[in-house]
Amino acid sequence: MTASPLILGHRGAMAYAPENTLEAFELGADQGADGMEIDIHATKDGVIVAIHDDTIDRTSNGTGRVSELTFAELRRLDFGTGNAGDYAGALIPTLDEIFDLVERRSLVLNIEVKDIYRHDATYGELARRAADEVLRRGLNEQVFFSSFNHTSMAQLKISHPDVRTGLLHMMSLHEIGHYAATTQADAIHPAQLAVTPETMEQARAANLRVNAWTMPAPFSSLSETEQIEQLIAAGVDSIITNIPDVAVAQRAAAAALSAGVLV
Template sequence: MTATPLILGHRGAMAYAPENTLEAYELGADQGAGGMEIDIHATRDGMIVAIHDDTIDRTSNGTGRVSEHLFDELRRLDFGTGLPGDFAGARIPTLDEIFDLVERRDLVLNIEVKDIYRHDDSYGELARRAADEVLRRGLVEQVFFSSFNHTSMAELKLSHPDVRTGLLHMMSLHEIGNYAATTGADAIHPAHLALTPETMRQARAANLAVNAWTMPAPFSSRSEAEQIDDLIAAGVDSIITNTPDIAVVRRAALAKVEALV
């Protein structure tokens, strides 16, 4: 029998609402997601906020790097600009506001630290500050961290051994168990295209959680629903998707089919 994976809204229900906003997270939860995947950056005055890019140009009516703006400046901007629906005026959320949502709706939270190309410790410090807040608020069981920068996850695990960490990757990893052990990781986060039967076998042998994510075209020739079906059939622990509603429906449909067999 296949697993019943947790559904995580990628940047919230970003297919339907402005990504990395409270509106997108709330919508994802309303659609049945058990948690959210978010991205974090720090403002010039040190506030931790949720945003994917290190600039605000694509997702707001402002310009410039997140790190160049004070939080109050970012808060006045519209992060729902140009999107369909009633999202005009959506604001950039703080990590504390997201933690409030996690507690109120009993969600799981995956915090991705965007430090793949960084050569200084600013993003390592950001991860440690976020982990401090996770510990302070007693959310260790509901929050985990991930990054494409596996060194940053190893360092976070050393400084905060109680927090859970995962290794994001788009290609297959060699000797997954041994590699993950060098970083202290609790999970791997493979893209759909990197998830093979051998990946699953090695991860399970190493007692690693598998939190996989779907990929948009042109990176995948499979539709979102087809990728979700693949991941459910593979037996992953979590599916990170732009369309939580589709994932919830597909999960229920496959469970119903199995119950009839």
């Protein structure tokens, strides 16, 4: 039986390994995470890859927009240099490689579509292509999509009603159940700051999962450990965090305390 809440490594175990790489995803799983959260973009030649930014400047030894570079060009670059640990030479992974990992290790996967600032057809097609592969592989019980662009999630649900979708948000939503129903969402993905008793009550009344994420400074005055503690106490369904090993340990401690076991 899976422990609750699920712990998902944010871009993998990104506190310890280069974000959105197979190394970070494997490490998170080794640390006991139930899965991971990734971000996707498409290359110039249409390959779906995991990367947060729409450029490679911050996370690799190259420069340029993902959409203007071919997959072969990206695979010649180093996405591990500059990270703690021996990760030099880490490669940008394809979505197919990540799905292989999800299958091999029975992981949960949250795919964030980075279309908050892009409303063109390119990103809608990207989500639909990813959803096609989820259904082809029979992974719809393990994979769910999310975006800050709630219109795109509504459109994805129309084209792919069998995939699960979630609405990312930083501040509280008004009348959560009614709002989520307009997009046919299966979940809300609030920042820790937006997880209030009212949020939880409204989400539960609407049969929505609550997959929350920790916030970096200066957006939160709480440490990530403190945020995780509050999210566990709030009863969320999933916690997306940079430090999955710490979250797994906190979850175990909370479960033991609830059971009356001293730890």
